[in-house]
Amino acid sequence: MQNKIGPFRIGDKPAFTQITADQAAPYVIFVVKDPLHGCEKDTAEEVADYFDERRLVSDTGMCRVYTGVYSGVPITVVSSGSGAPELEIVLMDFMMNTDAHTFIRVGGSGAMQEWLRVGDLVIATGAVRDEGTSLSYVPPQFPAVADWRLVACMKKAAERRGFRHHLGLTRSVDSEYPGVARPARDGFLLERHKRQFEEWHRAGVLNVEREASILLTLTTLFGLRGGVVNAIGDNFVTGEPFRPGAGFANAIVTALDAIVLLDGERNAGE
Numbered sequence: 001m002q003n004k005i006g007p008f009r010i011g012d013k014p015a016f017t018q019i020t021a022d023q024a025a026p027y028v029i030f031v032v033k034d035p036l037h038g039c040e041k042d043t044a045e046e047v048a049d050y051f052d053e054r055r056l057v058s059d060t061g062m063c064r065v066y067t068g069v070y071s072g073v074p075i076t077v078v079s080s081g082s083g084a085p086e087l088e089i090v091l092m093d094f095m096m097n098t099d100a101h102t103f104i105r106v107g108g109s110g111a112m113q114e115w116l117r118v119g120d121l122v123i124a125t126g127a128v129r130d131e132g133t134s135l136s137y138v139p140p141q142f143p144a145v146a147d148w149r150l151v152a153c154m155k156k157a158a159e160r161r162g163f164r165h166h167l168g169l170t171r172s173v174d175s176e177y178p179g180v181a182r183p184a185r186d187g188f189l190l191e192r193h194k195r196q197f198e199e200w201h202r203a204g205v206l207n208v209e210r211e212a213s214i215l216l217t218l219t220t221l222f223g224l225r226g227g228v229v230n231a232i233g234d235n236f237v238t239g240e241p242f243r244p245g246a247g248f249a250n251a252i253v254t255a256l257d258a259i260v261l262l263d264g265e266r267n268a269g270e
């Protein structure tokens, strides 16, 4: 049997973002409305403040969308809640209703290696799919891979700006507590949670957060261009304390500059 009810729409627009094809730029940046970024503004507005011109496309309460121009390139930015389940529905609004082809997550994360510093950037080459949403699409063996051109452009952008940055694997989880070996109520944490943390550390995963893998799974699955740049806000291994918004502005600029570089390559037919 198939679900006879299609995607949610209100006023004949996708319910969660109200996005329409004519309002969406080819390049879309996804951010979380997160107090960890240390700003008063909605995170989408924080990104849109970098645009040379911009217009508010929608604000449904769950998502806020701006479309504008940065260095001559049209870009859309959308903010939503935290975690793979929420980003899935935002991604599907764009993937099923617009011609957007490049999807970039800009966010924060916790470091999983002692040599990473708070404020550094991690440009994901791929993601560990330790969340449930992407498993609803494809088996765990399916790789969540970043687009190599986009990764190269983000690396070049960070280098040119002099931002400390690293390329490697990002792990996405559903649980912010045992999922990252952080004790929950009553100190609840099992040995297997500690072992899991150690395994991913030993496997060389650079950082952990909650959205990279759903974005990279879906862009890989549907032949779109996906990328993720996360700032390091704290270090789970060394205990370097959390600093709100550390490196987040650098992550935003890296994504924006990378889009300009990528657009230039596309226009040059590379």
Ligand SMILES: O=P(O)(O)O[C@H]1O[C@H](CO)[C@@H](O)[C@H]1O
Pocket: 031, 032, 033, 034, 036, 037, 081, 082, 083, 106, 107, 108, 109, 176, 208, 209, 210, 211
């Ligand atoms: O800094 P942002 O992008 O919110 O992302 C990280 O912070 C949130 C809380 O952990 C999760 O969404 C995680 O992915």
Ligand SMILES: O=c1cc[nH]c(=O)[nH]1
Pocket: 036, 108, 109, 110, 111, 208, 209, 232, 233, 234, 242
């Ligand atoms: O664990 C996390 C998640 C987001 N940002 C951080 O700094 N750490």
